[in-house]
Amino acid sequence: MKKILLSLMMVLFxxxxxxxxxxxxxxxxxxxxxxxxVVKETDEMEPVTITLRxxxxxxxxxxxxxxxxxxxxxxxxxxxxxTYEFEAxxxxxxxxxxLPAEMAAGNQPDIFDLFGGADTIRYAxxxxxxxxxxxxxxxxxxxxxxxxxxxxxxxxxxxxPIGGFTEGYFYSKPIFEELGVEPPTTxxxxxxxxxxxxxxxxxxxxxxxxxxxxxxxxxxxxxxxxAGPDSIQGLVEGTTKWTDPEVVAAFEYLExxxxxxxxxxxxxxxxxxxxxxQLITGExxxxxxxxxxxxxxxxxxxxxxxxxxxxxxxxxxVPNGVGDQSAxxxxxxxxxxxxxxxxxxxxxxxxxxxxxxxxxxDEMQKRGLIEDKLLPSMKIEDLxxxxxxxxxxxxxxxxxxxAFPTIDGVVQAEVNTVLGEGIQRILxxxxxxxxxxxxxxxxxxxVNQEG
Amino acid sequence: MNKTFKNxxxxxxxxxxxxxFYFIFMGVPVxxxxxxxFTDWDGLNPPVFNGIENFKEAFGDSDxxxxxLNNVYFILFSVVVQLPIILVLALLISNxxxxxxxxxxxxxxxxxxxxxxxxxxxxxxxxxxxxxxxxFLAIFGIEKIYWLSDKSTAMISILITNAWQxxxxxxxxxxxxxLGIPKDLLExxxxxxxxxxxxxxxxxxxxIRPIIIVVMLLSIAGAMKALDIVWVMTExxxxxxxxxxxxxxxxxxxxxxxxxxxxxxxxxxxxxxLVITGLFQWITKNNERxxx
Numbered sequence: 245m246k247k248i249l250l251s252l253m254m255v256l257f258x259x260x261x262x263x264x265x266x267x268x269x270x271x272x273x274x275x276x277x278x279x280x281x282v283v284k285e286t287d288e289m290e291p292v293t294i295t296l297r298x299x300x301x302x303x304x305x306x307x308x309x310x311x312x313x314x315x316x317x318x319x320x321x322x323x324x325x326x327t328y329e330f331e332a333x334x335x336x337x338x339x340x341x342x343l344p345a346e347m348a349a350g351n352q353p354d355i356f357d358l359f360g361g362a363d364t365i366r367y368a369x370x371x372x373x374x375x376x377x378x379x380x381x382x383x384x385x386x387x388x389x390x391x392x393x394x395x396x397x398x399x400x401x402x403x404x405p406i407g408g409f410t411e412g413y414f415y416s417k418p419i420f421e422e423l424g425v426e427p428p429t430t431x432x433x434x435x436x437x438x439x440x441x442x443x444x445x446x447x448x449x450x451x452x453x454x455x456x457x458x459x460x461x462x463x464x465x466x467x468x469x470x471a472g473p474d475s476i477q478g479l480v481e482g483t484t485k486w487t488d489p490e491v492v493a494a495f496e497y498l499e500x501x502x503x504x505x506x507x508x509x510x511x512x513x514x515x516x517x518x519x520x521x522q523l524i525t526g527e528x529x530x531x532x533x534x535x536x537x538x539x540x541x542x543x544x545x546x547x548x549x550x551x552x553x554x555x556x557x558x559x560x561x562v563p564n565g566v567g568d569q570s571a572x573x574x575x576x577x578x579x580x581x582x583x584x585x586x587x588x589x590x591x592x593x594x595x596x597x598x599x600x601x602x603x604x605x606d607e608m609q610k611r612g613l614i615e616d617k618l619l620p621s622m623k624i625e626d627l628x629x630x631x632x633x634x635x636x637x638x639x640x641x642x643x644x645x646x647a648f649p650t651i652d653g654v655v656q657a658e659v660n661t662v663l664g665e666g667i668q669r670i671l672x673x674x675x676x677x678x679x680x681x682x683x684x685x686x687x688x689x690x691v692n693q694e695g
Numbered sequence: 696m697n698k699t700f701k702n703x704x705x706x707x708x709x710x711x712x713x714x715x716f717y718f719i720f721m722g723v724p725v726x727x728x729x730x731x732x733f734t735d736w737d738g739l740n741p742p743v744f745n746g747i748e749n750f751k752e753a754f755g756d757s758d759x760x761x762x763x764l765n766n767v768y769f770i771l772f773s774v775v776v777q778l779p780i781i782l783v784l785a786l787l788i789s790n791x792x793x794x795x796x797x798x799x800x801x802x803x804x805x806x807x808x809x810x811x812x813x814x815x816x817x818x819x820x821x822x823x824x825x826x827x828x829x830x831f832l833a834i835f836g837i838e839k840i841y842w843l844s845d846k847s848t849a850m851i852s853i854l855i856t857n858a859w860q861x862x863x864x865x866x867x868x869x870x871x872x873x874l875g876i877p878k879d880l881l882e883x884x885x886x887x888x889x890x891x892x893x894x895x896x897x898x899x900x901x902x903i904r905p906i907i908i909v910v911m912l913l914s915i916a917g918a919m920k921a922l923d924i925v926w927v928m929t930e931x932x933x934x935x936x937x938x939x940x941x942x943x944x945x946x947x948x949x950x951x952x953x954x955x956x957x958x959x960x961x962x963x964x965x966x967x968x969l970v971i972t973g974l975f976q977w978i979t980k981n982n983e984r985x986x987x
Binding site for chain 2: 340341344345347348366369370372454509510511513514657658661665666668669672674
């Protein structure tokens with residue numbers, strides 16, 4: 245996993261090194277090195293309609309929707325016979341309810357929002373996903389992605405990440421100034437800020453835990469620090485146990501947050517969007533979240549008075565943590581997958597290839613970085629024009645000594661459910677951490693045995 | 696023509712399209728649910744027959760029984776709390792002389808709103824910091840209550856919302872029955888010196904008993920298939936404490952990819968509903984038809 249981050253960092257920050265191979269230009273019917281045309285639409289092609297499921301809903305995702313719309317407009321201008329039909333679905337609903345149901349029935353959309361790791365493995369094994377290796381070769385894009393590990397199963401690529409991410413603490417600069425504190429570099433300093441924030445009447449850490457994946461982000465990095473960067477992969481391989489003292493210690497830190505009242509009460513009833521609102525409205529001092537959230541804090545409409553007043557720092561290492569404490573959670577886990585049914589439809593296949601060309605190129609990746617604050621998933625050379633908050637995130641990544649994956653992308657669905665519920669019970673002060681983790685370990689062993 | 700209509704085959708012919716539609720869209724899914732309920736199926740790969748394993752797992756699953764208990768709460772709340780309120784409201788509205796139409800409409804409005812809208816609307820009411828309910832309670836010095844995120848109040852919050860949504864619908868049913876009672880019956884009672892209370896308890900309620908039973912039956916059936924209101928308001932949270940059987944089924948099937956187990960739960964919902972409603976009908980079967 246370490247190589248993911250290192251390669252990402254190299255690409256992002258060592259722009260003097262030319263990494264990009266000569267790929268195709270945006271959306272043109274370019275030739276490969278051997279002179280063959282890549283996407284070719286012929287007059288004989290029947291008109292096709294491509295269903296495109298995306299999750300760009302709400303204010304926070306406006307920029308990403310704009311990019312997608314522009315990419316599709318470009319694809320449609322080059323494929324006169326193709327119509328791309330948008331369908332917007334909430335991210336969580338798509339991932340956990342709608343797409344699994346469609347996959348079960350075998351009527352998944354042609355193009356859809358897809359997560360790497362466990363989701364991709366499951367759908368690829370059931371032959372619901374279009375293999376992309378050959379297509380990427382054909383389009384000259386194979387070497388253009390920084391990391392496709394989370395979408396690669398047995399050497400075959402099944403999905404394309406739209407961007408990269410890392411997770412850390414966003415913080416309110418005015419509150420830090422008022423408290424007279426700097427971004428912490430040690431756990432003791434973080435605790436000290438939390439205490440001071442609480443005394444000053446602020447919520448130390450914003451939290452909205454109606455969806456278990458939100459507090460799981462904090463937990464993810466706590467486990468990565470306390471039990472080591474390799475521990476998360478070890479959970480499914482059996483080399484790490486949920487009941488290991490280092491893992492238990494990680495959960496006890498979260499329990500400590502609850503006991504010390506560092507989190508907003510009633511967070512279990514709050515939707516994800518409420519978390520950033522706590523920071524924007526000045527209610528909370530800090531918030532653990534993904535780098536994608538930075539687009540909210542750099543948008544005047546959404547950030548309001550907090551525009552330019554939000555900073556970023558990595559979660560400090562924990563006392564007695566295993567391994568490199570500067571490691572961060574980072575990866576390329578969200579993007580687009582394509583239905584395997586497309587393989588037999590020449591028209592749709594051509595339209596999908598054009599979609600890939602129109603969306604996955606230097607210009608779109610650059611726009612993603614500048615407009616949507618999304619770390620590139622492809623090797624781009626031009627990194628100029630990045631806003632200050634994004635620069636802070638990049639600086640933090642620069643200092644990171646490695647990366648570990650997301651828990652919910654690694655562990656099986658049954659484990660994810662019982663773990664998510666367990667984390668929520670910690671927040672609700674309703675469980676003994678050790679007992680809860682024993683239960684998680686039981687489920688982990690059961691599903692590991694089942695294979 | 697007359698001969699044609701005396702032939703039962705003609706009637707069967709007319710019924711055939713409807714029966715076919717019903718079978719395709721209702722019968723087949725039910726049979727499928729039964730079939731998959733006896734399999735180990737992840738929803739993607741071919742199902743493997745595993746006998747009664749899923750049902751054994753359900754009966755030993757404490758989370759499943761918690762969801763059953765929550766369905767029982769729905770039934771009890773409908774019958775014990777909601778029904779008397781429906782009856783009182785129906786009696787009150789039947790007695791008003793002016794604006795009867797307005798009251799009927801006002802009370803019926805929540806029933807025509809979508810559950811999603813109602814969930815969000817009540818979400819605002821229950822909002823801890825600035826919600827209407829906590830603001831009101833604060834007047835009396837009552838501390839902030841985290842209605843939907845505290846396991847001790849989340850279920851009752853959902854039950855109240857659900858009752859608010861459906862009360863109007865049942866009131867209108869009850870009202871129709873009350874207004875169907877011949878006026879001369881009630882006038883005679885008045886001449887005999889009956890008070891409003893006596894008229895209600897001795898005449899109206901006994902006469903509308905069949906409709907009360909229908910309302911109870913509908914409430915029980917509705918309570919057994921409760922899903923949307925729970926999903927919109929809490930998604931079964933906090934940590935599964937407000938899950939009902941249907942939401943638990945969805946989580947098991949779609950979130951954990953245990954489609955066989957999910958189907959087994961749906962079969963159990965079907966059987967439980969059948970048993971409870973059957974039992975209820977058997978208990979109330981001696982309700983003679985009331986004729987005026």
